[in-house]
Amino acid sequence: MIPVRGYEGATIAVLGLGRSGLTAARALRAGGAEVIAWDDGAKGREAAEAEGFTLRELSKPGALDGVATLITSPGIPHLYPAPHPAIAAAWRAGVAVDNDVGLFFRSLGWDDSAPRVVAITGSNGKSTTSALLHHILVEAGKRAHLAGNIGRGVLDLDPPEEDEIIVLELSSYQTELARSLTPDVAVFTNLSPDHLDRHAGFGGYFAAKRRLFAEGGPDRAVIGVDENEGLFLANQLQEAAVDDRVIRVASGKLEGPGWTVTARKGWLAETRKGRQVASVDLRDIAGLPGKHNHQNACCAWAAARSLGLGPREIEAGLRSYPGLPHRSQRIAERAGVAYVNDSKATNVDAAVQALQAFERIRWICGGLQKEGGLEALHPHLSCVAKAYVIGREAAGFALGLGQGVEVEVCGDMATAVAAAARDAQPGETVLLAPAAASFDQYDSFERRGEDFAARVAALD
Structure with missing residues (x-):
């Protein structure tokens, strides 16, 4: 402690x-x-x-x-x-x-042995990015700890020493209120609507995330710039086009001479001052499937580079990363059908990312629907062979999916898994990516994912 x-x-x-x-x-x-x-x-x-x-x-x-x-x-x-x-x-x-995060930062450095701290926030991918960065550091022989919204509570850690690195996942609830926020490296993965009732809308939600960068002034900021909010934040933090204090991360090509890490068609590329300095093929890394995980890899790569790690060390960590439970977690393969648990996809944007990671999907979805509706899913359903809807309001959720996909209203997980397994053909993926919160039927997204895994394990 x-x-x-x-x-x-x-x-x-x-x-x-x-x-x-x-x-x-x-x-x-x-x-x-x-x-x-x-x-x-x-x-x-x-x-x-x-x-x-x-x-x-x-x-x-x-x-x-x-x-x-x-x-x-x-x-x-x-x-x-x-x-x-x-x-x-x-x-x-x-x-x-x-809050406890404010107490944590307040308590660092009293005995001149402050560790380096990386704080990671964003709407989607912050858990994977945090766990991935921690894994990379440990694999590279660094003394690193994972805490915050993932792993241990921030004050539950042992008193840190100067040569240690603490990786924190921080939610908007934590960043909005903490009176002290002074990480050495701060990471912003992306932004999509979530927790809008707690922040009185999208602007308040972004403002809560922005505090991590505005209050303490990190030595280096890693900013996902696929959305306007990320572009705005990176621009506010940069003093000039070439400013190594800001690393921009994107899923496409970026202009300008600054420090960037991008993932295009499955290839990660790091560029500094207009020159590519490293690249990695991410497509065959089993623990990081899909574009959303490639963005997570870019954020972790940029943070690790900020901490002084070399490209070969980081690539080795990427390739040995086992993945996180409930986040694009491949839990089984039966008769040529893969079963993937992405119960953490609790909002529409996260579900879109999960759907884009696989080619032909038997999709288990539904739960406590969040604000904004399901329309943003509609352009991304061409890969869905059939949707199997769970939740107390499964029928209403099914209607929200529109006419572009075949739907079966199942109600509960046991029925959905049985139906998806019945229909699935070799080469297809049965994917749990609910696009909704779990609290209508489960205490947490973890319990929902565990139920999915148990139902898959019980299949004949």
Whole structure:
């Protein structure tokens, strides 16, 4: 655990006692703070009380008297669609509000042994990019740790040393609120509509991501520029056309003399000052199928180069990368049919990327539909032999797919897997890429992916 420094003797309140909240409470106490805590759920309160933390309902009048800072968990709304009552009370009382990511950055460097930190954000691909970069570093013999939205909580890490590298995956919930954001390298993969209720629209969502680059001023920024928001961000950070502090990443050709990493027709190419300095054929790397994973490879490549790794070291890491569970994960092959688990494709854009990775697909989709509808899927359904729709509102989801694809309303995973396996022909792929959240039927996208894998394993 990383003891949180700078709050010795101060009273700090912690709101939300899940993984990150309870770890923050422990780290604050280890650093000498007096901690009071609250969770709206009895389970969280019981866990904190068992560890000796004082409980106090933080939204009650006077509950924040004497409190220096309120630390809130990322899942708790702090502005939109409405602030949690305890956070609103903190604003009125003039109590600073922060989160565990802010505490993490605040606690680095107190003993002159700060590690290097790479922070990765974006709508899609940030988990794969983070895990891939961590894998590349470890394979190259570096002392590296993976934390944040993936792996361990940021404060659950052991106190880092100067020669270590910490790779953080950060969500918009985390970047929006952290009062300290000072990574050495910051990565922006891409942007597509997601979590719009928490950010009051697309502009607020982008603004939350942008804070990672605007607040701390990283030494180097890796920016995916396939969307206008990425182009805008890269342009804001660049002082000139040739500015090595910014590496632009794209799925097509880029103009200008700056530092770029691109993936075109399955080939990764690194260019500096108008000259190609490295290239890799990504098409035969099993752990990175499809254009979306080629973009992830480009982002990881650029970050690794920023940390001083050479092209051969990075390529070796790419080729040995096993892939992440629930993200284009090939889980089985039966009678010439591949079964791929991409349960993490929880929005339309992620599902489009998954669909583009395979040629003929038996597509399992559906769940809790997000804002924006399904129209953006329609131009990408030519590879779908048939869709098998799950979810409590499967019939409505099926209608949203339009007339361009054959659809079977299945309702649940067991029915969908059985139907897809019944219909699939050799050379086809049964793909779970829901284009929807899981919470209508599962606790998480992980549980949904595990159910898919279990149903595939149980096939005759």
